[in-house]
Amino acid sequence: MQDTTSSGAPDRHGAVDLLGVSRRFGDTLAVDALELHVEPGEFLSLLGPSGCGKTTTLRLIAGFEQPDAGEVRISGRPVTGLPPYRRDVNTVFQAYALFPHLSVAENVAYGLQQKRVGRTEVRERVADALSMVQMREHADRKPTKLSGGQQQRVALARALVNRPSVLLLDEPLGALDRQLREEMQLELKLLQERLGTTFVFVTHDQGEALAMSDRVAVMRAGRIEQLDAPRAIYDAPASAYVAAFVGQQNFLDAHTAIRPEAIAIGADPMPGEKAAGTVLAIAHLGEVTQFLVGLADDRRLLVRRPSRDAPELGLGRAVHCAWDEADLLHFADGAGAAIPAPLLDTATAP
Amino acid sequence: MRARPGFLLALPAWLWLVVFFVVPVLQVVWFSFGRKPGIFGTHDNSVLTLDRYAEALDPTFGTVFLNTLWIGVAGTALCALIGIPTAYWMAVKAKPQWRGLLIALVMIPYWTNFLVRTIGWQVVLAPEGWLSTALGALGILDGPLEVLNTRGAVLFGVVYNYLPLMILPAFVAFDRVDPTLREASRDLGAGRWRTLFRVTLPLAAPGLFAAVILVFIPLMGDYITPSVLGGAAGSMVAQLVAVQFQAGQNWALGSAIAVILILAIVATAALGYALFRLVALPFAAARRVKLGAP
Numbered sequence A: 001m002q003d004t005t006s007s008g009a010p011d012r013h014g015a016v017d018l019l020g021v022s023r024r025f026g027d028t029l030a031v032d033a034l035e036l037h038v039e040p041g042e043f044l045s046l047l048g049p050s051g052c053g054k055t056t057t058l059r060l061i062a063g064f065e066q067p068d069a070g071e072v073r074i075s076g077r078p079v080t081g082l083p084p085y086r087r088d089v090n091t092v093f094q095a096y097a098l099f100p101h102l103s104v105a106e107n108v109a110y111g112l113q114q115k116r117v118g119r120t121e122v123r124e125r126v127a128d129a130l131s132m133v134q135m136r137e138h139a140d141r142k143p144t145k146l147s148g149g150q151q152q153r154v155a156l157a158r159a160l161v162n163r164p165s166v167l168l169l170d171e172p173l174g175a176l177d178r179q180l181r182e183e184m185q186l187e188l189k190l191l192q193e194r195l196g197t198t199f200v201f202v203t204h205d206q207g208e209a210l211a212m213s214d215r216v217a218v219m220r221a222g223r224i225e226q227l228d229a230p231r232a233i234y235d236a237p238a239s240a241y242v243a244a245f246v247g248q249q250n251f252l253d254a255h256t257a258i259r260p261e262a263i264a265i266g267a268d269p270m271p272g273e274k275a276a277g278t279v280l281a282i283a284h285l286g287e288v289t290q291f292l293v294g295l296a297d298d299r300r301l302l303v304r305r306p307s308r309d310a311p312e313l314g315l316g317r318a319v320h321c322a323w324d325e326a327d328l329l330h331f332a333d334g335a336g337a338a339i340p341a342p343l344l345d346t347a348t349a350p
Numbered sequence B: 001m002r003a004r005p006g007f008l009l010a011l012p013a014w015l016w017l018v019v020f021f022v023v024p025v026l027q028v029v030w031f032s033f034g035r036k037p038g039i040f041g042t043h044d045n046s047v048l049t050l051d052r053y054a055e056a057l058d059p060t061f062g063t064v065f066l067n068t069l070w071i072g073v074a075g076t077a078l079c080a081l082i083g084i085p086t087a088y089w090m091a092v093k094a095k096p097q098w099r100g101l102l103i104a105l106v107m108i109p110y111w112t113n114f115l116v117r118t119i120g121w122q123v124v125l126a127p128e129g130w131l132s133t134a135l136g137a138l139g140i141l142d143g144p145l146e147v148l149n150t151r152g153a154v155l156f157g158v159v160y161n162y163l164p165l166m167i168l169p170a171f172v173a174f175d176r177v178d179p180t181l182r183e184a185s186r187d188l189g190a191g192r193w194r195t196l197f198r199v200t201l202p203l204a205a206p207g208l209f210a211a212v213i214l215v216f217i218p219l220m221g222d223y224i225t226p227s228v229l230g231g232a233a234g235s236m237v238a239q240l241v242a243v244q245f246q247a248g249q250n251w252a253l254g255s256a257i258a259v260i261l262i263l264a265i266v267a268t269a270a271l272g273y274a275l276f277r278l279v280a281l282p283f284a285a286a287r288r289v290k291l292g293a294p
């Protein structure tokens, strides 16, 4: 394609810029005047509920969708109007989209063959890419014969073997079971750090986004609600929407919330007490224990304590709760009332 | 031997196949080794002989066989050439909301009877028909249209009659290819044409072969189209078979001709497939990536 120097911004190699990009489907404004600047080598997550426009944003970067307004830049160069095969990005698709009629090695070789890379180099690079994802010994099998996790690795190798300046991943771990997903999160993160490739990662799983990303963009109805480092998103959510989506919140009123782990709980009255009630449910989640407390006015409070120093409280027990005023989160947008009260939704068996 | 419940479940299907396909075909094969006993008999297998095959391969019949083969191959090729791109366009390019309408349009000729619509073309293509008059009036044609009762008219007729039979299964074949595979191909640097040849066509291939076979077999055995449009110059083997069974009352010779037709169909289809594989082989080999054991 074009050479890096002609753009006048060689230092932007691997950057992605969306400048006021919109994409409309009929009456739905899937992406709404979106501004997003992904730094070279960054691991950036697009986080948000289903239908908020994450996939469409990714497809606009990949070239599968063209914006109705605005401009897309990759490595500092405008790519608006360019088809996917002329863009220096590769995608890991949600359902992997491996070619069923080709072997694992042929799947991985596909992109290199399109670029007319020589046979020997193709073999070497395919072998390297497969080794990188620990799939070297499955090279000659058909993808349909592989497990979900293995297919996921092949899809990753098939994209990365092309050495794109940006890798786009659309909920790549969504189809995996929990344990495998957590392993893959770590592997992906390490891989990204080693390669230095820019990753734009789409997920609706806030834990995943916070664990892996350098920065997280929380999306809402085609726009970015907050873009920040994971810690900042968690500690200082810019709106009630972000606060509710990232981790659980106890909304005390429409504009004020407190995180479950910021609440102290005990059987005896305590100084600075803010609420009293009875224990409705207890969930032991390994490192943490969650209590659902029913207050006198029928509201509920979710309390999360480290299991090591969680008090021994039985069901139906009268309890007292306290928190520090400084831990309260205040929001101007006041969407709190519209957000479902936190329940023990993650609470399964002990 | 292991228990095979699958075989038991398939038993009704096997029975159906045996009763309604294998038995009649075997009967035809059996008749083909017999003879016509006299003026009033239709078949006699008391003496088994290959003489009917010698008769069937007589040069007078031979030209009809060649005619049939020509129309069968050219007609199927034309159907494929027109039908497969059409089906591709319908399944891949056309807006999904138009699909129902497009499929209905393809099927419209099927709402009228095969014979009736072929006779319709006879009326149109006749030297005194409106097409002839119109072309004459426009000065495109000097004198009446002379296509009726030629091989060309039969070819036109079979393409018209069998095209939907090509389009519909080919449409299903293309429709079943996951669109995200095409996106993956484009994402990996392949343009439209390379995506077509490396992803869409290979994945649709089994369905496309089925479509070609589905057209080729009945087309080779077509009786109505050549009877209505072909005249003497455009006659096909099925007409010979019918003449022997009906007017000639010679079931033995009719059977021998039918058996040769069946063998010709199978041989041509096999040859076509082998040729296709031969042409595709070097392309497939160039793309193969075999890493072997690490």
Ligand SMILES: Nc1ncnc2c1ncn2[C@@H]1O[C@H](COP(=O)(O)OP(=O)(O)O)[C@@H](O)[C@H]1O
Pocket: A025, A026, A028, A029, A030, A048, A049, A050, A051, A052, A053, A054, A055, A056, A057
């Ligand atoms: N091809 C399309 N045609 C019509 N509507 C679409 C199309 N793609 C996405 N949408 C709509 O755009 C919105 C955003 O979709 P999407 O980007 O897939 O969200 P997400 O990936 O965050 O779940 C949704 O309301 C969806 O229904």
Ligand SMILES: [Mg+2]
Pocket: A054, A055, A056
């Ligand atoms: Mg999505």
